[in-house]
Amino acid sequence: VTGSATYLYAVTRPLPPDRRPDLRGVGGTPVRWVEDGGLAGLVSTVDLAEFGQDALAAHLEDLAWLERTAREHDEIVQASARLTTTLPLRLATICTDDDSARDRLRRLGGRALALLDRLDGREEWGVKLFATATAPPVPETAGAATGTAYLQQRRRQLVQRDVAADTAVRAADEVYTRLVGVAVDARRHRPQDQRLTGAPLPMVLNAAFLVDRDRFDDFRSAVAELAAARPPDSVVLTGPWPPYSFAALEES
Amino acid sequence: VTTVAPTAPPASGPPVQAASLVDLLDRLLGVGVVLSGDVTICLAGVDLVTVKLRALVTSVKEAGP
Numbered sequence: 001v002t003g004s005a006t007y008l009y010a011v012t013r014p015l016p017p018d019r020r021p022d023l024r025g026v027g028g029t030p031v032r033w034v035e036d037g038g039l040a041g042l043v044s045t046v047d048l049a050e051f052g053q054d055a056l057a058a059h060l061e062d063l064a065w066l067e068r069t070a071r072e073h074d075e076i077v078q079a080s081a082r083l084t085t086t087l088p089l090r091l092a093t094i095c096t097d098d099d100s101a102r103d104r105l106r107r108l109g110g111r112a113l114a115l116l117d118r119l120d121g122r123e124e125w126g127v128k129l130f131a132t133a134t135a136p137p138v139p140e141t142a143g144a145a146t147g148t149a150y151l152q153q154r155r156r157q158l159v160q161r162d163v164a165a166d167t168a169v170r171a172a173d174e175v176y177t178r179l180v181g182v183a184v185d186a187r188r189h190r191p192q193d194q195r196l197t198g199a200p201l202p203m204v205l206n207a208a209f210l211v212d213r214d215r216f217d218d219f220r221s222a223v224a225e226l227a228a229a230r231p232p233d234s235v236v237l238t239g240p241w242p243p244y245s246f247a248a249l250e251e252s
Numbered sequence: 253v254t255t256v257a258p259t260a261p262p263a264s265g266p267p268v269q270a271a272s273l274v275d276l277l278d279r280l281l282g283v284g285v286v287l288s289g290d291v292t293i294c295l296a297g298v299d300l301v302t303v304k305l306r307a308l309v310t311s312v313k314e315a316g317p
Contacts, residue, residue: 070276091280126275189278196274206278224265238271244279 005051005239006034006095009042010242011075011087011105026051026072032210034098036104038113041079042096051094060092081242085116108249115249122184122210124246125239127223128192129175129205131168133232160181172205175226175235182218183209187245201234208245 014035023031025044034041049055055136059065073091080086095101105112133182191203211219220237227235 066277067273070273070280073280074276088280126271192274192278197272208279215311220265227266233266235266237266237268238275239268241271241279 003048004097006043006098006101007046007047007051008081008089008093008095008101008104009044009073010089011108011116011214012042012080012084013113013116014038014040015084019083021079021083023076024072024103025076026069031076032098034101035105036102037109037188039105039108041101041105043078043101051092051202056092056094067131077242077244084244085120087112087115087119087247088242103166112250115247119210119243119246121213122243123213124238124243125183125209125211125216125219125237126241127175127179127205127207127209128203128236128238128244129172129207130199130234130236131164131201131204132171159188161228162215168204175205178220178226179207179209179222182215183211185210185246189245208241210243210246 008026009031017033020033023042025031025042026046028052029044029046031042031044031052034043050059054121059069070091077086077088081088093105176188177187187208189206189208191206194202197203209219222236223235
């Protein structure tokens, strides 16, 4: 595959040219602004040899490429969010050319503008909660002399495991509900795989909260309160994020 | 989000942690404005998540003992 395409990073309200910073997108490509439908899109020109469908599928399997591209994408979205309210797009949103990108903006139109209004003055914060107890280890069947003893032991272990699972679910719900109370909106991402977090205990809540900037102190206090009632490092706060988890906008 | 935000005042409670790659991918692959149609590339979110986890888990295993 040869030729180029237009990588679309984010959508904002139009920004006057003198307020547009000099930004570099994926692979160091210069970021440009295209406008239509009362919206602006941050774009850069990418090579289809890297971002064409087949190349992209292969690259997504390459962790180094994935990380570099995700970080570059995030840098553009963050730079934009520092200037103006920003709707981030999904990683590797590729349009055939600038006209196609403008066509997208036109079609997003009023719904994107309404979403931008809703996101004004707000930031995303991430809260992760880790379990405080694990299920007991898998039984050593050799320790059970008879079939009956084995079954009894197995039953006890299953009950203990259920209790641990219930406790985790309740803790996650408690934290989530408390923070929903000081946020404008909230989403639960899937808890991250323990192999990826490297944490000693499983993650039980992976949530994102949309918080008013001028209510952040309340949010922070609520997080502090929840953390104080739990073992160290079981509550993790990240942010502020651009509103990644709150910009979902299906195109009709 | 790799640095502590200037908007975060020194408050009690857990410090703001640097975002991990997985935190970032949760957000970049899962949500965001979804475009579809005649755009050249639009892999479904589910496919991307699967790809992501396979790539990450594979690398974790390789890096392990």
